[in-house]
Amino acid sequence: MPNYNRRLPWLNSGDRLALAIVFSALIGLLVFHYARRVGLGKASPQLEQSGKIAVHRVDINTAEHWELQALHGIGEKLAQDIIEYRRENGRFETVDELAEVAGIGAKTLNRLRPYLMPVGGKERGEKGQ
Numbered sequence: 001m002p003n004y005n006r007r008l009p010w011l012n013s014g015d016r017l018a019l020a021i022v023f024s025a026l027i028g029l030l031v032f033h034y035a036r037r038v039g040l041g042k043a044s045p046q047l048e049q050s051g052k053i054a055v056h057r058v059d060i061n062t063a064e065h066w067e068l069q070a071l072h073g074i075g076e077k078l079a080q081d082i083i084e085y086r087r088e089n090g091r092f093e094t095v096d097e098l099a100e101v102a103g104i105g106a107k108t109l110n111r112l113r114p115y116l117m118p119v120g121g122k123e124r125g126e127k128g129q
Contacts, residue, residue, distance in 0.1 A: 057117040061091045078103050
């Protein structure tokens, strides 16, 4: 029966310690390299200068099904209804026009408004050029 407790004869305790240090340093360098490659430790691009999280706003005239579903309170059916309304009636002229889609009332529209891009990408009060 083999003796598995026997130490390797060519490695004394000093050699084993040196190998442990070298392997630990190698693993540490690999972790450091990976962290730098994926951007760990850098500021998130979602953070603005003020430290507030930037809100991703959805353009209701170009949004895909999955983008609409990402909005709180918009499920698969309602997202499909928005796209169908857009297909039948053309582009939305205002964000308020979204209330004409079945299933979207005033409360839902007000809850969604901060996450919706103004139609045409213009903020309220801006004039076209």
